[in-house]
Amino acid sequence: MKLLKFLKPFMQNQQIQKFFQSRKKYLTELLAKLVAVDTTNPPGNEYKAAKIVEAEFKKLKIPYKKYEAKKGRTNLVGEIGKGKQLLVIASHLDIVPAGKGWKTDPFKPVVKQDKMYGRGVLDNKGPLAATLVLADFLKQHEKELPGKILIAAVADEECGSALGMEYLVSKKILKAKYAIIPDIGGNLKAISIAEKGILNVVARAIGKQGHGAYPEGGLNAIDLLSQFLVKLRKIRWHYKKHKLLSAPTCSAGMIKGGDAPNVIPGETEAVLNIRYLPSQNKKTILTDLEKVARKTARKFKKSPFKFDLQFDIALDSAPLEVDKKTPLIKLIQSSAKTFKIKPKIIGQNGTTVCKELNQHGIVAVGFAPGEESVFHQANEYIDLQELVDFSAVLAKICLELKE
Missing domain, CATH: 3.30.70.360 (Alpha-Beta Plaits)
Incomplete structure (x- = not known):
């Protein structure tokens, strides 16, 4: 495969987009598998969805490790590239209870007008599926990566992260320079750098x-x-x-x-x-x-x-605020712009695992696909093309990130 770094920027972007567009059907199938597994927290049972992620890592020959602060509350971290940990992209495996008011079975995903409906499609299994397709791309271009990229699937986000992100950073399992957390919605048009x-x-x-x-x-x-x-x-x-x-x-x-x-x-x-x-x-x-x-x-x-x-x-x-001049933010903006996406810097009333990461010295921001208004709602959905575009932007970021 021709190294992307030797292609002109326009051609490079075309090749990236072509790759992820060709994987759209597979991404959809992978997401459907993840949604069909009930990981409602409590009790969590993230190990059920983790088996799907683990199978993907094995198929792609990506080295990974499994961590459990409590039996069945699985965290997986896959590693692509060499050198120091540079960037972690972390999605969570657990979901909130489905509740009432659904027009379809929340654990039998349905696709209508290029949108998938089901509990967790947005929060956070859609972004997780997108990062697994990203992992395939990164593995194929591993020699071009500027450092080690981590793809993480974590537990317990919906109930405080004590068994998930907090555990991983406190044990120094994750010690990357940067992190992107795809858990804010925003339709790829927002980069969250502040939280109340x-x-x-x-x-x-x-x-x-x-x-x-x-x-x-x-x-x-x-x-x-x-x-x-x-x-x-x-x-x-x-x-x-x-x-x-x-x-x-x-x-x-x-x-x-x-x-x-x-x-x-x-x-x-x-x-x-x-x-x-x-x-x-x-x-x-x-x-x-x-x-x-x-x-x-x-x-x-x-x-x-x-x-x-x-x-x-x-x-x-405590509140969180990341310096808007940090190189990661500028890189997200420039990478998104190449695909005609212009994210703005925002703050949010809610909270994400960005807090835990920043408190442990990892500069983390939120950037994600999906409609914020459907978080934790009945008839939760995600735009499938947005997931494809999200993967493409992440690929560009990973290739151009500097130590």
């Missing part, structure tokens, strides 16, 4: 337990917490505006309290999910929450009973 932080706060209301027949003999903690949550809607966060990220948000995702219908609850709690900006931190956020708590307390100042609103941090995941 996540702060889960347990808001606990403490009142006075009493008898349901004599409510005046207690202070209902549910009433106290409810008033707090109502006032929380108008909270004034202290922060500086960010060019890529929207204003901070807060939502009560869980609430519990009370032991019996005829007992005035003395304690209840809600878990607040706060998405915050780089200009904020847990200290400033707690200060803002306490101001709302003091306003709430004024409504109960005539109560003869002591009461309190307390806050405990259950999770703190």
Whole structure:
């Protein structure tokens, strides 16, 4: 096979596109196989889909290793090229529950108008299938690669990544210079370099337990917490505006309290999910929450009973921001442009494994096919041609990446 590096750029791009277009049918079949395997997390069972990935690596004669932090929660890492780890492209094997509202069986993929429907086609088995077809191309052009390219299929992304990406980076299994995470949607028109932080706060209301027949003999903690949550809607966060990220948000995702219908609850709690900006931190956020708590307390100042609103941090995941001048970002843009795709730099409210990678010294950004609005939705779909184009752009990136 003629080395692509000796071809003129236009001819090189044509050869890349021709290769992936010719593999479209195979990509579709491979994706259908992956979707037919239920890897709903929990419990995960990623090993079922990992067998398909493993078979591809074996067929392509790509060296790979298997890692499991827990039995059945499989991570696979294939290696192509020589030298130091340069780039990792990681997709996840697990999916969210299918839920209701599907027009077709979520685990029996259907193709209509060049779109495949099924649970996980977008998040994240479509991109995974595309990277496996990419692996075939890279293996054929292995001598032209500037370093070692890793194709990873990881576990547990939908439930925190403790058994997946977090495990792989903490054990220094992945130590590449760069990473591309195809888990943001964006139809190849976005490169995500910033993510909000996540702060889960347990808001606990403490009142006075009493008898349901004599409510005046207690202070209902549910009433106290409810008033707090109502006032929380108008909270004034202290922060500086960010060019890529929207204003901070807060939502009560869980609430519990009370032991019996005829007992005035003395304690209840809600878990607040706060998405915050780089200009904020847990200290400033707690200060803002306490101001709302003091306003709430004024409504109960005539109560003869002591009461309190307390806050405990259950999770703190710091915001992420990658320097937009990093060479990887410019390379993604220039490579995409050769295929008439012009991705813009964005930030996002959600979170990806880019955080874990960047925290461990691997510069990671999000770049992916697919419609963001169908993530975790019934009738999830992916445009098959977009997957082909995604593979082509990745191939160009891998060939032109520099150490």
